[in-house]
Amino acid sequence: MEKIVTAFDDVLEKISRWGIIGCLYVILSGAVLSIVLRWLGMSPSWLEPLIRHLVFLSAFFGGSLATSKNVHIKVDLLTKVVEASNSKILHWLHRNLVSFFCLIVTTVLMKSAYDFFLVEKEFGTEAFLHIHSSWLVGIIPFGMGLIALRFLNQLILGLMKGDAREHHRV
């Protein structure tokens, strides 16, 4: 079970890494291209929204990577108290409680985003480059789903082992 979860998490890690690298290259090339085209008196209307949506997508890839590395921005006042104690049970409880909370929140967000996607699919219009607006809105359920899966893996591994901190990638 542990091996399967770890292997699955590695796949998600690769998707996030290559996704973010690809996004950055396209964003950078697109942004530079739009400046050059503007200087030449041309500005295709699709380029700017495309770049903005890629930044939006990369936020979720980045969020997925931040989840696996445990580098999300947080207010961890009580974390320091927990870490100062040597109680393994307290560490275990603390990590898994946080992972469980995040899993619930991201799953609810994914569901709410999916509902938004369905509404957009029915009432939305073509945005740019013949892309329907629902596909753009679809970035949110996809991204939230990706992050939810990372938290799920973290939780499973955390529950199986004594101290979930071992599972965070460095």
Next chain:
Amino acid sequence: MSIIAYSTILFIALLGAPIFAVMSALALTAFYFSGVELSAVSVEIYRLASAPTILTIPLFTFAGYVLAESKAPVRLLRLSQAMLGWMPGGVAIVCLFICAFFTAFTGASGVTIIALGGLLYPILIQEGYSEKFSLGLITTCGSLGLLFPPSLPIILYGIIAKVDIDQLFLAGLIPGFVLMFILGAYAVYNARHIEKKKQSFSFTEMKAALWEARYELPLPVFVLGGIYGGFVTATEASALSAFYALFANTVLTKDLSISRDVPKVIVESLTLVGAILLILCCALGLTNYLVDEEIPMKILEAMRSFITDKYLFLFVLNIFLLIVGCLMDIFSAIIVVVPLILPIAEQFGVNPLHLAIVFLTNLEIGYITPPVGINLFISSFRFNRPVLELYKVSIPYLILMLIALIIITYIPMLTLIWFN
């Protein structure tokens, strides 16, 4: 029921749950108890994709990380030493300048201390500065360039407060130099006992250092000259900076390998960006709810009974923001607190640009304020020192920064001199 839900969320937030999850949970709970469809939270999240300046965040951060990973810090250090090393306290002033440069590009995300700390600390010790002074200086410098363009917190503030980013970049210049001047004066004062002979000024060395740093020097010109010369917008400047930093360090200086190093830099920088943007989009739902419920106005009404003028308001605001800066990181603080204080400050007649700089200066101080100033922990980790020692060495700097804060708060002209 709602009180139990909010209390649980706040408890889990204190346990170290990611801020984006906490914000989302608060928004979802608020919408649920108001009887609004939960998909409204996603509608708010999607608003981020239409923010025109969103592009500046990943591109400026990427440019900063590329510079920090390359040998640019070594080259810029040599140049600064050649230019300022001959002065009394020159090496410490070099630290101030070089850290400010890197913090402005990397957004005070700890990269400055991690990337430059190991380089600057031995130089300061070699020059005869005490360990206490050197540690305190590097810890403080880790957030020093926050008021200079193209600092990430300034951009984020502009997006949240809907204040023109170009104007914010200008507004931060003089207050940023005030902070540097005060810390520089302290460095000169500390250098008076140093027996070691001062480095003499060498024109040849400066020329050589200038030549070596020729590829890094155009970057501030791209940003400031480009924007204020009217050639490019802030968004375009970010694209040019990122492209130039990548080109210079992979093709011209060959410091970084495009296949080996650059993907690593992209992943590192965009992980931070992802974490920030996630908070930003997840907070949109919550802040929108708070504004809809007129929470800032209710706070304002409560405040009016004991705060009567602008100056008293600014004083209370400083105390409040210093506490916020101690407890929250700068990005979350901007996203959560700005929408709440903005309408209140407006009612008290505080200029939005002045408010922005006061706000950011407070949070800059928060980086070195015990018990949870993030720079204290990064330095503790980087230099392998107990965090309590960092608390002690940062106190003189904290006092100096507070003096600078008072100056910046009560002399608005320093911020607003550029504008009518």
